[in-house]
Amino acid sequence: MAKPLLIYLDGNLVPETEAKISVFDHGLLYGDGVFEGIRFYNGRVFRLTEHLNRLYESSKSILLNVPLTFEEMEKATLDTIAANGLRDGYIRLVITRGVGPLGLNPYQCPKASVFVIASSISLYPQEKYDCGLTMVTCATRRPTVAALSPQVKSLNYLNNVMAKIEAIQGGGEEGVMLNEQGYVAECTGDNLFLVKRGEVFTPPISAGGLDGITRRAAMDLLTEMGVRIHEVNMTRHDIFTADECFLTGTAAEVIAAVALDRRLIGDGKPGPLTQKLVAKFKALVNSTGTPVTYPV
Structure with missing residues (x-):
C-alpha cells in the first residue's frame, strides 16, 4: 500500500x-x-x-x-x-x-x-511521446484578454476543461483553442509551436495564451540551436500546412502533435527538429534547477 x-x-x-x-x-x-x-x-x-x-x-x-x-x-x-x-x-x-x-x-x-x-504526474502515455498527439479544434474560445489576463493562472479553469472535453469527445488528446478573432491562442493546457522550412513559429502572447515557462525554455534552447523563432498570429491553415508541430507545458513537457482535425501535420510523425528539441529539453531539466535538501 x-x-x-x-x-x-x-x-x-x-x-x-x-x-x-x-x-x-x-x-x-x-x-x-x-x-x-x-x-x-x-x-x-x-x-x-x-x-x-x-x-x-x-x-x-x-x-x-x-x-x-x-x-x-x-x-x-x-x-x-x-x-x-x-x-x-x-x-x-x-x-x-x-x-x-x-x-x-x-x-x-x-x-x-x-x-x-x-x-507524480503522467499527462500522456509514453506512446504519445513516441508517436505524437492528435488534436481537435475546439469551439470553446479562449476568454478575451479584456476579461482576465491569460497571464493570471487562476483557479477557474472551466474554460479549459470544457475545451478538453471537446477534444476528447472529438477523438483527440489535445484541443487547439482560438481567440475571438479566430487566431490560434494555445491548447487547453499547452503552448503551441510550428516548424516550417526550418524556422519555428508560435502565437504571440497577445493572442490570448499563457507566457509559459516551458515555452520560454524551449525558445531559449531553439535559439541556442541557431533556429529562428517568430511570434506571429496564426490560423488553423498554418497548422495544417506546417512541417512539424510540438506543444510545451510544465506537465506535458515537450511533445509532438501530428494531426489536427483529421489532417496529418507533415508526414504524421514527430519531426526531426522536434525530436532534437525534446532531447535537449530532457538534458536541461535533468541537469539544472533549485536543489532539494533531503533528510539524512
Whole structure:
C-alpha cells in the first residue's frame, strides 16, 4: 500500500487524508485564487524562481495578499518535496482567497490559504511521446484578454476543461483553442509551436495564451540551436500546412502533435527538429534547477 503523501497546508505538513479546506473557502466557492504547476527532476526543481515570480504576479494582479514571503514559499515547496522523499515529480502550489461568508466580496476573507502538493504526474502515455498527439479544434474560445489576463493562472479553469472535453469527445488528446478573432491562442493546457522550412513559429502572447515557462525554455534552447523563432498570429491553415508541430507545458513537457482535425501535420510523425528539441529539453531539466535538501 502506498504511503500517504504529506501536504503542506497553511504552515504544517499533514497527511493527505487530513489536508482539508473549508467549504466556505472562496477558492472553492468562486475559483478565487491562483496556482502554479512545477516540475522537479533528479532532486532539482526546474525554474522554481520563475514559477514563484509568476505566482506572486498572478496574486498581485487579483489583489490577493500572499501570507508567505517569497523565501518562505520557496522553503515550503522544497520542504514538501523532501518530506515525501520524492526525486522526480510534480508540484501543485495553490493560494486561495481563504474562508469567508457567502458572497463575492473578497475583503470579507481575512486570510488567504496556501497548500502545496508534491506528487507524480503522467499527462500522456509514453506512446504519445513516441508517436505524437492528435488534436481537435475546439469551439470553446479562449476568454478575451479584456476579461482576465491569460497571464493570471487562476483557479477557474472551466474554460479549459470544457475545451478538453471537446477534444476528447472529438477523438483527440489535445484541443487547439482560438481567440475571438479566430487566431490560434494555445491548447487547453499547452503552448503551441510550428516548424516550417526550418524556422519555428508560435502565437504571440497577445493572442490570448499563457507566457509559459516551458515555452520560454524551449525558445531559449531553439535559439541556442541557431533556429529562428517568430511570434506571429496564426490560423488553423498554418497548422495544417506546417512541417512539424510540438506543444510545451510544465506537465506535458515537450511533445509532438501530428494531426489536427483529421489532417496529418507533415508526414504524421514527430519531426526531426522536434525530436532534437525534446532531447535537449530532457538534458536541461535533468541537469539544472533549485536543489532539494533531503533528510539524512
